[in-house]
Amino acid sequence: MRTSIVTGADPVIVAATAARLAIASAADHRQTLIVDLDPVEIPLSRTFRERAEPGTTDALARAFTWREVARPVGSSDGLPITLLPAGTERQDFVSGTERQELMDSFTRLRATYELTIVAAPPGQMAVAGTLVDASPVILTATV
Secondary structure (H helix, E strand, C coil), rough: EEEEEEEEEEHHHHHHHHHHHHCCCCCCCCCCEEEECCCCCCCHHHHHHHCCCCCCHHHCCCCHHHHHHHCCCCCHHHCCCCCCCCCCCCCCCCHHHHHHHHHHHHHHHHHHEEEEEEEHHHHHHHHHHCCCCCCEEEEEEEC
């Protein structure tokens, strides 16, 4: 599966880079999943003008399923992009066997897409790595 993680200190640049990658992929007729891991700044939700809740953090806490939080965001433009918005600020994530079942269900969801892009602030890289292990990382920076 094709995956990548976009990260950097500026959430607006991270979101813009991830969104542009998703749009380019979708314009090439690839089913694209884009995941926001920043529930504080909610940059991707703002970029796509979508509400941030429920979202990824809510799915990680098993308050919602992955499919319940997934939203098509490019359909009005004919682009096959699905957004997993950031969700609410929370820390009550599941662990143990529940966590493994959750990650397995995310892997099944991700398998239905040709490209998965995770936009993550530097503090969420561990979570990003569990969602899309051993993925190339795109580090954004401003000069």
